[in-house]
Amino acid sequence: MPAMQPNHFVPTVAMAIAAHPDDIEFGCAGTCAKWAQQGARVVYVLVTSGNAGTHDPTHTRDSLAALREQEQLAAAAVCGVSDVEFLRYNDGEVTPSLALRMDLVRLIRKHKPEVVIAMDPRMIFSGDDYINHPDHRAVGLATLEAVFPAAAMPLWHPELGAPHKVREVWVQWAEDPNVWVDISDTLALKVQALMMHKSQVEPKVAEMVQRWAWEAGRGLCPTEAFKVMRLMKRDPSPEDGQATAQDPTSAMLRN
Ligand SMILES: [Zn+2]
Secondary structure (H helix, E strand, C coil), rough: CCCCCCCCCCCCCCEEEECCHHHHHCCHHHHHHHHHCCCCCEEEEEEEECCCCCCCCCHHHHHHHHHCCCCCCCHHHHHHCCCCEEEEECCCCCCCHHHHHHHHHHHHHHCCCEEEECCCCCCCEEECCECHHHHHHHHHHHHHHCCHHHHHCCCCCCCHHCCCCCCCCEEEEECCEEEEECCCCHHHHHHHHHHCCCCCCCCHHHHHHHEEEEEHHHCCCCEEEEEEEEEECCCCCCCCCCCCCCCCHHHHHHH
């Protein structure tokens, strides 16, 4: 096993696109906080404001959305993220529509991310106790369709902005990860950000998320794991070519 090295890759601009407030905190907030600390501009895009996510009969859709947007903004601030875009689709009703793809193309062209973090459109269920939320799949598919080829094509809806090529797509919660990001320095921020979603998470979730991070890093260090697709090659760096991406320690050498 190679010795663990610090991660080097930091995108100039990263955009995390999620279905609901708290999806980013569960999935990739440790990586986003790490990149923000190292100078990246990080943008969160929330397709819904989670306006159906309660069993509390005193809430309306509007009151719940307002509360959850405040929680999301607080969570983003913990991780050094101040750019948060809300598309305000109805929670539970998201489909990978042309309208959603166009909304995402508009935001990709506006912010020009080098890396887009997507949800996994392939996951219908996982293990023997989890059915994936349909909004997660729909947002994941719309994200990929917005990245390629739509956002980069000049004749495709020029009114949505100048074309932009996303270099890399990082799929969070993927069951076939090829990159593990060491979040030793930002795990506490990830947990703190998650706890900002007071309407959604109980305190015991903090322990669970920390355990997941250590399990993802196979006990070596806390990590977030991604299926990374490099649509455009990175410039050669000293880290490239040192390792394969088959296990966390070797993949972390490269990232
Ligand atoms: Zn969700």
